[in-house]
Amino acid sequence: AQSVAQPEDQVNVAEGNPLTVKCTYSVSGNPYLFWYVQYPNRGLQFLLKYITGDNLVKGSYGFEAEFNKSQTSSHLKKPSALVSDSALYFCAVNPNAGKSTFGDGTTLTVKP
Amino acid sequence: EAEVAQSPRYKITEKSQAVAFWCDPISGHATLYWYRQILGQGPELLVQFQDESVVDDSQLPKDRFSAERLKGVDSTLKIQPAELGDSAMYLCASSLSKADGYTFGSGTRLTVV
Numbered sequence: 001a002q003s004v005a006q007p008e009d010q011v012n013v014a015e016g017n018p019l020t021v022k023c024t025y026s027v028s029g030n031p032y033l034f035w036y037v038q039y040p041n042r043g044l045q046f047l048l049k050y051i052t053g054d055n056l057v058k059g060s061y062g063f064e065a066e067f068n069k070s071q072t073s074s075h076l077k078k079p080s081a082l083v084s085d086s087a088l089y090f091c092a093v094n095p096n097a098g099k100s101t102f103g104d105g106t107t108l109t110v111k112p
Numbered sequence: 113e114a115e116v117a118q119s120p121r122y123k124i125t126e127k128s129q130a131v132a133f134w135c136d137p138i139s140g141h142a143t144l145y146w147y148r149q150i151l152g153q154g155p156e157l158l159v160q161f162q163d164e165s166v167v168d169d170s171q172l173p174k175d176r177f178s179a180e181r182l183k184g185v186d187s188t189l190k191i192q193p194a195e196l197g198d199s200a201m202y203l204c205a206s207s208l209s210k211a212d213g214y215t216f217g218s219g220t221r222l223t224v225v
Contacts, residue, residue: 004154032211034213034214041221042218042219043203043205043216043217043218044203044205044214045216046214046215049211090154099145099157099160099168100157100214101157102154102156103154104154105153105154
């Protein structure tokens with residue numbers, strides 16, 4: 001069975017500082033990997049995806065992610081956090097079976 | 113930018129009543145998903161459609177939940193009877209292919225009292 005873990009429930013950073021949100025996963029084969037963001041009382045918004053190739057992927061809103069297949073992990077990063085980046089961030093894996101499994105999310109709080 | 117439409121945004125219902133949610137995916141997206149998100153948790157798949165056919169409903173509580181996508185476009189998720197534990201956000205998503213990521217609607221926040 002596939003699983004996704006986001007080891008930090010909460011990440012706090014000061015505005016202007018770099019941010020990192022972590023994810024590990026367990027799934028067979030070579031899955032597709034995704035990051036999403038969710039603002040209060042809204043649906044999830046797609047940030048970026050990794051399928052194959054370069055392990056550093058750039059996405060929306062200045063975010064980028066590192067993917068490490070040997071460690072089955074991914075780190076979502078942004079060099080300089082904004083207060084408006086405060087939200088809930090989800091990692092998801094999608095094996096060839098075609099449905100995504102989501103982690104439980106990490107709440108990012110960026111303080112001015 | 114194209115959006116996934118969901119209605120209603122909020123629904124309060126009494127337990128044992130019936131409730132229905134509607135979703136209109138992005139035009140041309142053959143795959144449609146219904147997810148349930150309990151507060152503090154990630155979304156969990158309830159049902160996946162490919163066109164009008166159910167691909168995966170293994171986590172759908174079929175004694176009370178039903179889903180349909182009759183013409184392969186919009187979809188309805190129904191709960192009858194609702195239970196207190198059904199209180200959650202119900203999210204609809206669609207995708208062009210599994211490699212593209214999902215586009216989510218804004219969700220329906222259900223409260224069962």
